[in-house]
Amino acid sequence: MGTIAAIRGHHVGFAPATALGNAAGFIRRRDFLLLEIEADDGTIGWGEVGASPWAAAALIRHGFARQVIGQPAAAHGRIFEALLAQRGYDQRGVSMMAISAIDMALHDVAARRQGVSVAxxxxxxxxxxxxxxxxxxxxxxxxxxxxxxxxxxxxxxxxxxxxxxxxxxxxxxxxxxxxxxxxxxxxxxxxxxxxxxxxxxxxxxxxxxxxxxxxxxxxxxxxxxxxxxxxxxxxxxxxxxxxxxxxxxxxxxxxxxxxxxxxxxxxxxxxxxxxxxxxxxxxxxxxxxxxxxxxxxxxxxxxxxxxxxxxxxxxxxxxxxxxxxxxxxxxxxxxxxxxxxxxxxxxxxxxxxxLPEGPGAGFDLRAEQLSPWLVESWSVAA
Missing domain, CATH: 3.20.20.120 (Enolase-like C-terminal domain)
Known part of the structure; x- marks a missing residue:
């Protein structure tokens, strides 16, 4: 059946060539957490946090990862419910962003293992x-x-x-x-x-x-x-x-x-x-x-x-x-x-x-391709 073996986080970012202006101000730096989840057969899935990447990473590394690693690779629905139950007082903020990245990556893993798109x-x-x-x-x-x-x-x-x-x-x-x-x-x-x-x-x-x-x-x-x-x-x-x-x-x-x-x-x-x-x-x-x-x-x-x-x-x-x-x-x-x-x-x-024809979310990304924008990486394994 296959289980989740590891979660890896990649903090990436860049400075736009021209600051991006809107009514709230100017964006001079864009940072993201790209979450890589791997099943025990080597299948990789990807998720993302854009709004609060460092805070979401801390929640995943020191809390949510325990609810994911060792679980069946196809159990994204059950894992989603388990993570919702762990939010505590943070019902609407960083916890949901961390859960979002995990859910995205788990769907990507499950679909790739079946050779079908997430859709x-x-x-x-x-x-x-x-x-x-x-x-x-x-x-x-x-x-x-x-x-x-x-x-x-x-x-x-x-x-x-x-x-x-x-x-x-x-x-x-x-x-x-x-x-x-x-x-x-x-x-x-x-x-x-x-x-x-x-x-x-x-x-x-x-x-x-x-x-x-x-x-x-x-x-x-x-x-x-x-x-x-x-x-x-x-x-x-x-x-x-x-x-x-x-x-x-x-x-x-x-x-x-x-x-x-x-x-x-x-x-x-x-x-x-x-x-x-x-x-x-x-x-x-x-x-x-x-x-x-x-x-x-x-x-x-x-x-x-x-x-x-x-x-x-x-x-x-x-x-x-x-x-x-x-x-x-x-x-x-x-x-x-x-x-x-x-x-x-x-x-x-x-x-x-x-819509791409490939499995999962339809793109083929390897962690090493992130190196030009990489700030820090971390890993949690069984």
Whole structure:
């Protein structure tokens, strides 16, 4: 039957060539934990933590690993429940991030051992390709944060993207002008969304939304911090644009509370935060009860990207106002070498990403390939 023999953690990171600006600030360093789980037959699976990699690693090394090593390689469901029971007071934070990486890697191991994709392991893909959107451009430092947008947008269009999500939040007037300029640039057939990255107050987000409405946006993302549920409700009641959110939420209860506001039109769980494939499936079921579209948020390495592609292939379609039905798949276009180390994300003629044919999450990664970005590695074995 096979059992889990070892867990290895690889801390990787890099400094973007240009700081990635959003309404919350500038990202000058990106760090991740890539979790490698090995079965006793040598099969490897991969998981990821992006939000709190060092804290999650400590939990895994000194706690959760004992619940995983020696367990059957196919027992990802049972292990997920056992780990949830070990969270203690930390029901929504770092514990869920650690569990997310473990669950991702265990699914990858189990599927590879069977020679099937994770989508097949979880019941079968509903589609073999998913519409992709460019997650960018990002704001620049200086007096005109949107100065680079026209150049970047042209590059995304040449690459084949049919949907684009720039960052916003410089101020209502600037946001409105930026959105209308982008609509003129891309024409009527490219989907546009904007992301505030939790960096403005609810009222500022609402003021920007009202001025951006003529651009025909699909959604505004995270118009305020996720804890401000009254703010979400206030924006939704008066905004002409739908709201997306959920990437920062770790527990099913947190998603329930968000949905109860009636504020969100698109729900975006991140597999590296909400509990991996198992947690995503629970959130998707909750969204189905509310008849809301759900799609993975992903802004990390190739590990979470490929896991999110598998999850998107398992997600039922919903019409959300775009030419193509949801779910969409977020694609980091900021120049992320940990996403593209095995090659650029390929788009087909329709701006879609095809589901890989290989087993597991569909990529072949070896730990030694991480060496250009490696900070530290560790291992826990039986």
């Amino acid at each position: 097949a392991l979880r019941g079968g893909a509903l589609r073999n390709r998913v519409p992709a959107y460019a997650s960018g451009p990002f704001m620049l430092e200086g007096p005109d944060p949107y100065a680079g947008f026209p150049r970047d947008i042209d590059a995304y269009l040449r690459r084949g993207f049919r949907a684009i999500k720039p960052r916003a939040g410089a101020g209502p007037a600037a946001d409105g002008a930026m959105a209308e300029a982008l609509r003129r640039q891309v024409g009527p057939d490219v989907a546009l969304m904007v992301d505030f990255n939790r960096g403005v107050t609810a009222r500022a987000g609402l003021a920007s939304a009202q001025l951006m409405a003529p651009a025909g946006l699909l959604w505004i993302e995270e118009p305020t911090v996720p804890e401000d549920l009254p703010g979400y409700r206030m924006v939704a009641q008066t905004s002409p644009i739908g709201i997306a959110g959920g990437e920062a939420l770790g527990s099913l209860a947190a998603f329930r509370e968000l949905l109860e506001t009636g504020a969100v039109s698109v729900v975006q769980p991140d597999l590296s935060v909400c509990g991996g494939y198992s947690g995503y499936a629970r959130v998707a079921a909750l969204c189905a009860a509310w008849d809301l579209p759900v799609m993975p948020h992903v802004f990390g390495t190739l590990v979470n990207f490929h896991a999110s592609l598998q999850a998107a292939a398992l997600t039922p379609s919903r019409r959300g106002g775009a030419a193509m039905p949801y779910p969409f798949l977020e694609c980091d276009v900021s120049g992320n070498p940990l996403l593209t180390m095995l090659g650029e994300v390929p788009l087909d003629a329709d701006g879609m990403v095809r």
